[in-house]
Amino acid sequence: MIEGWRIRVRGQVQGVGFRPFIWQLAREMGLRGRVLNDAEGVLIEAAGEGLLAFVAAIPQRAPPLARVDEMRHEAATLDLPEGFEIAASGAAGAETRVTPDAASCAACVEEIFRPGRRQGYAFTNCTHCGPRFTILRGLPYDRARTTMAEFPLCDACHAEYETPADRRFHAQPVACPDCGPRLWLEPGGGDAMAGAVAVLRAGGVLAIKGLGGFHLACDAGNAEAVTLLRARKHRPAKPFALMGGLPMIRAHCTVSEEEARLLNDPAAPIVLLRRAGAGLPEAVAPGQATLGWMLPYTPLHHLLIDAFGGPLVMTSGNLSGEPQVIGNAEAREKLGGFADAFLMHDREIARRLDDSVERAHPPMILRRARGRVPGTLPLPEGFGDAPQVVAYGGQMKAAICLVKNAQALLGHHLGALDEALSWEAFLQADADYAGLFEHRPALVACDLHPGYRATQHARTRGLPVVAVQHHHAHLASCLAENLWPLDGGPVAGIVLDGLGLGADGAIWGGEVLVGDYRDFVRHAWLSPTPLPGGDAANRDPWRNALARLDRAGMGAVADALLAERPLAPLRAAMRAGVNAPLSSSAGRLFDAFAAVTGFAGAQGFEGEAAMWLEALALRAPEGAGTYPITGVAGALDDTALWQAWHEDHCRGTAPEVMAWRFHAGLAEAFARAARAAVAAGEARAVALSGGCFQNALLQQMTRAALGDVPVMVHRVTPANDGGLALGQALVAAARVASA
Incomplete structure (x- = not known):
């Protein structure tokens, strides 16, 4: 001893x-x-x-x-x-953190391109890179508890695995061509990589099995191939992600030092970059000012991009609205109508993970998934004794949050729960996270809306339930990420999104809330306006334009602008209050303004009109002016905005200038209301949350309009509904602590 x-x-x-x-x-x-x-x-x-x-x-x-x-x-x-x-691992358990999947390190990339036993091997990895969470079946993290268990190590790999000085010491997915997973092409024979490249060069669509699921790939420079993929996938407008080496990316977009660092991060997210230089087909990202790029993040991707010699579209392999396909048989069944060939392998995917989507300017995560989960977040001061909580988020962009041991684990993006297979994925994730991390919640948190499937699921758990107002959860999630203490005092939260059930039973979506984790008051909000046709107003921006123009006393303008639309029955429904609920939604205000500025038809995906409007505004000269929205507290009235727009419209002002002025007006109005709350001593700082703050221009304008007021924003958790569960969990924990 x-x-x-x-x-x-x-x-x-x-x-x-x-x-x-x-x-x-x-x-x-x-x-x-x-x-x-x-x-x-x-x-x-x-x-x-x-x-x-x-x-x-x-x-x-x-x-x-x-x-x-x-x-x-x-x-x-x-x-x-x-x-x-x-020494050998101790008892199994789940008190430690699990490592997210990591992009191939430089040493492994070099290894696959030089002579040696792993040259050209698509499953090369080491302790510093490779699959982790997507192959994990249980803790502690050892090979026997991963999907690599069925690949016994050869003598050479075993020697590396057992040698502490080797970079592959206890690298659980370690493998080589003699003992590891294999790659093949269906249909076809011979060299799988050469065959895959031939399919891409011929303008075909290739299904590729990756880390967290399948991708559908095609030649990003071939307009016919991109159009073919859109037609087969029934995806008319939503931007496609792209993959290529950094020189390829720089040929098509500006890449700052911060953006290059983010691209090269071990998480290897999709990074939104401004278009520049050589153009790609418009069908890659119709109407968008940015393209979403990622670097190759597995040896398979490195080998494929190198052999093809150009950038590829790399979009999720799934039926529209469904989760990403992960199994070989499932891929053959569901992607057979999309793909001309399949690049397959025989390593099982333990859990599906989409690619994360991020920005560097300003830093933000739009979709938290592969490479970021299951990373944990520390809880703010005052939450050290928080009970174990599970929170289930909302209906769209669903994600689950677990609180345990003063840490929050915000799970991966699960999609919209009204889709049957997304709902199955949600239930699987709930059981998966609970089992993997030995989570035994004392209470459950959910959205206030009783119709959300996640809310209904929460009430089946047989545990105390804390229902949290949608926008309060947004505010709390921003506070949590920024480690605002439990007793840090009230904050003015500018929360701008699509729709959420309000505490008064109305539909909210454009608010300034003053509060903390425990409670809030509604300080200011956009003037409530009908949503003509209910859910149809979420799809058709022109419906919102009609409602806004009529409310502003500009019915004749609506008649002229929307002459081909069925206005009379919608107006009758709004007057009668039939299928036309009032809403303060900032998202629907964006839709309305997009409609009068040139966005035609229905939205092909959520947020399309708002993204189009942001792209339009970015073409305007900086400082192009501001449209007025009046008020400091209570209802913020947009009547003057529409009147100023109409004057611009009549004098032929460029649409991009009008789009800029709209953004500036919205930012100034909400910043003014939040500043007033801080100046009155009602709040100590300002927090920006809600899906509208994925709009980089709106966020930058709002922060500028807030001046020297302390501001908190989302950087590592989504401002959209993907961050709701984190806020719900901390509201629940705070209320228990105060009980």
Whole structure:
């Protein structure tokens, strides 16, 4: 027995090369002892004169994928070996963090392109990269608990796996052509990669099995191929994601240093970049000012892009509205009508994950998925004793949040729950997260809307339920991300989105709320306006234009502008209050203004008109003016906005200038109301949340209009409904703490 230290490390420390790092560091500093994985993270038992320097070096020199959240040490009498060893894993458990999937590291990419036993091997990985969450079946993270368990290691791979000094030491997905997953093309034979490239060069559509599901790919420079993919997938306008090397991306978009860093992040998200340089077919992203690009993030992708020699469309392999396909048989059945060939492999995908979608200017996550989950977020001060909570989010962009051990795990994007298969994916994710992380909630949080499937599911759990108003959850999610303390005081939340059930039973969507985690008051809101046709108003922007113009006393203008539309029955319905509920929705105001500025027809996907309007505004000269919206508290009246627009319309003002003025007017009106709440001492800061703040121009204008008022925004959680569950969970925890 010897006197030493027992050191506990918590965080993202399993499956990232942490134990061999500790082994090498301890040997370097002349320590004796051991390191092992267990249910809480990594446990180190060590003795020697260099212990202080050793502990100080751990967070400073940790491996690239590691995240050290907490380190504690205590003196102990230990039975230690003479040297330093890596011991077998301890008991299974789920107190530690699971590592997200990580893009191929530079060493592995180099390896697949040079002579050697892994040259051209599509499943090359090491401790610093490769699949993690998408192959995980249970904790702790060992090969036997992943979908790699069915691939026994060959002697060469086993030697790497067992050698602490090797970068593949205990890399659970380690493999080579002799023992690992294999790749093939259907239909066809011979070299799978060469055959796949031939399909793409012929203008065909290729289904590719990746990390978290299948993609559908085609030649991004071939307008006929892109149009063919749109027709087959019944996706008329929603932008396609693109994949290519950085030089390819720079040929078509501007790429700043921050954007290049984000593209090269281990998460390898889709990054929205401004179009520039050589054009791609308009069908890639109709009417958009940005393109969504990602770098190759698996060896398969690197090999394919290199062999093809150009950028590819890389969109989710799914039927419209359904979750991404993950199984080979499922792909043959569901994607057979889309794809001319399938690039398959035999490594099972344990859970489906879409690609994350992000911006660098300003930093924001629009879709939190592959590469970001299941990363956790620390809870703010005051939530240290929060009970275990599960929150189920909303109906659209569904995501689940688990609270445990002063951490929040915001799950992956699940889609719209009105789709049957998305609902099945939601139920599977609920069971999956609970089992994987040994989560035993004491209460459940959900949206206030009783018709949401997630809300109905919450009430089947047999646990206390906290129903949270939609926009309060948006506010709380922004506060949580920014670590606003539980007792930090009230904040003015500018919450702009589509639709959410209000505390008064009306439909909200454009509010300034003053409150905290526990409660709120509604300080200001857009003047309520009918949604003619109910749900149809979400699809048809012209319906909202009719309602707004009529409300502004400009019925004759609507008659002229919308002469071919069935106005009379809609006006009768609005007068009678039949299928025309009042709403303060900022999203529907965007739709209305898009309709009068040139957006024609119905929306092919959620937010299309607003994205079109933002792209239009970005073509205007900066500082092109502002349309007025009147009011500081209570109802904010947009009548003057429509009158000013009509004057511009009559004098032939360019549509892009009108689009800019609309954005500026909305930003100024809500900033004015929030500033007033802060100036009156009712709030200490401002938070921006809701799906409308995915609009980078609107966010930038609002922040500028707020001046020197402290502002919180979303950066690592979605401002849209994908972040709702985080806010719901913290509202529930706060109310329990106050009870």
